[in-house]
Amino acid sequence: MRYLPGQIAISREADAPLMRMVHSAGHLTFEQLYAAIHPVTAKRLWDSLRWRVSRLVDHKMLDRTQVAGLKGIVLSLGDCGELYLQSHADFLVERGSRIRGARKRHQIWHDVDLFGIRLALRDAGVIGGWESEPEVRAANDFTMNHYAKDYDAVVTFLADGKRGRVAIEYERTPKWSKEYARIVGDLDRDRKVDAFLYLVPNIEMHVFLRHALRATRRPMFVAFAREFAFHPRTAELIDVRTQQVVNLGACLTSAPE
Secondary structure: OOOOOOOOOOOOOOHHHHHHHHHHHOOEEHHHHHHHHOOOOOHHHHHHHHHHHHHHHHOOOEEEEEOOOOOOEEEEEOHHHHHHHHHHOOOOOOOOOOOOHHHHHHHHHHHHHHHHHHHHHHHHOOEEEEEEHHHHHHHHHHOOOOOOOOOOEEEEEEEOOEEEEEEEEEOOOOOOHHHHHHHHHHHOOOOOOOEEEEEEOOHHHHHHHHHHOOOOOOOEEEEEHHHHHHOOOOOOEEEOOOOEEEOHHHHOOEOOO
């Protein structure tokens, strides 16, 4: 079938998975997209993906942004990509809020960091399933089977012969202390997950959250993002209820099926 100039033929086998991956991440770098799709480095695969991404950008299926401090280009879902996935995805597809300025830069860094954590955990072999923030948000907005909040991710972890569903929040900057008190109240009522894990980039956030979340009645932990991402089985997790050091296995509740 021939297409008129300016049209694009979307491949369900090659193009659609790229757009779904980008939408799941919110924002990710080209290098992260390559790592998510290809387990090995090969120039021909790199060139092929670059051609495919450029083609999708040219037709507004993807957006491409240069962000100071981040290596390479940053990709997000474009207007036409949103419309395409609305007809071809398993859940409701909406682009992230169109924020601007410093808040948008913060969101981009947050998304790229979180996707890097996701890749590292995948490579460590501890992920049995990953429900991204857009999927969580769609379930909360349009079904009766709600989570307590729009988590950054809900992850099924496998470690130490056990399995558990853990709500992940990547906290780069602090909220007001009163807001954490409200959040703790909401999370205490959430029975869809077994535990909650806050990942932080620095010691100040680590100390702050150990205090801000201490009133919880549910299993809730704080850990350094980089340590947990690359050494998930042995990383130190702080139980905010007891201030004791545990590992990932302590967050999980049952044996794998």
